[in-house]
Amino acid sequence: MKLECPYCWQHYEINATDRDQDFVCLCCEQTFNGKDALLLPESGGGERKWCRILLAAVVLLVIFNLFLWWQCGGQERKTTNATEFSVSALPPSLERDFAELRERQTRLEEQVRALQEELRKLQLPDGDRRAAE
Numbered sequence: 001m002k003l004e005c006p007y008c009w010q011h012y013e014i015n016a017t018d019r020d021q022d023f024v025c026l027c028c029e030q031t032f033n034g035k036d037a038l039l040l041p042e043s044g045g046g047e048r049k050w051c052r053i054l055l056a057a058v059v060l061l062v063i064f065n066l067f068l069w070w071q072c073g074g075q076e077r078k079t080t081n082a083t084e085f086s087v088s089a090l091p092p093s094l095e096r097d098f099a100e101l102r103e104r105q106t107r108l109e110e111q112v113r114a115l116q117e118e119l120r121k122l123q124l125p126d127g128d129r130r131a132a133e
């Protein structure tokens with residue numbers, strides 16, 4: 001519970017069981033009995049608590065903003081990488097080269113397939129062909 005010094009209005013937090021005790025105000029050094037002092041409602045005396053809540057909210061907001069900033073930074077970094085990648089991989093000339101290479105690859109694959117088949121024919125005369133079929 002909270003008491004107010006009747007002389008200088010300094011606020012003190014005390015135990016409810018100490019209400020009947022005499023207190024010496026640390027501020028004005030006057031002695032007063034707890035019963036004579038004004039009892040402050042908890043909500044009215046919660047100014048400091050409210051300040052703490054506000055501070056916590058601000059800290060949380062700052063952390064949240066930092067988190068958002070960090071996330072945006074990560075996304076920016078990713079976007080930059082993607083741009084770099086597309087820039088280095090997709091100029092028209094390179095694209096043409098790539099298409100040519102793919103064509104060549106397809107042709108080579110066909111050749112390999114033909115060679116493989118030839119090889120199979122050579123490797124599988126009578127006995128092995130039966131096993132394969």
Ligand SMILES: [Zn+2]
Binds near residue numbers: 005
């Ligand atoms: Zn006082």
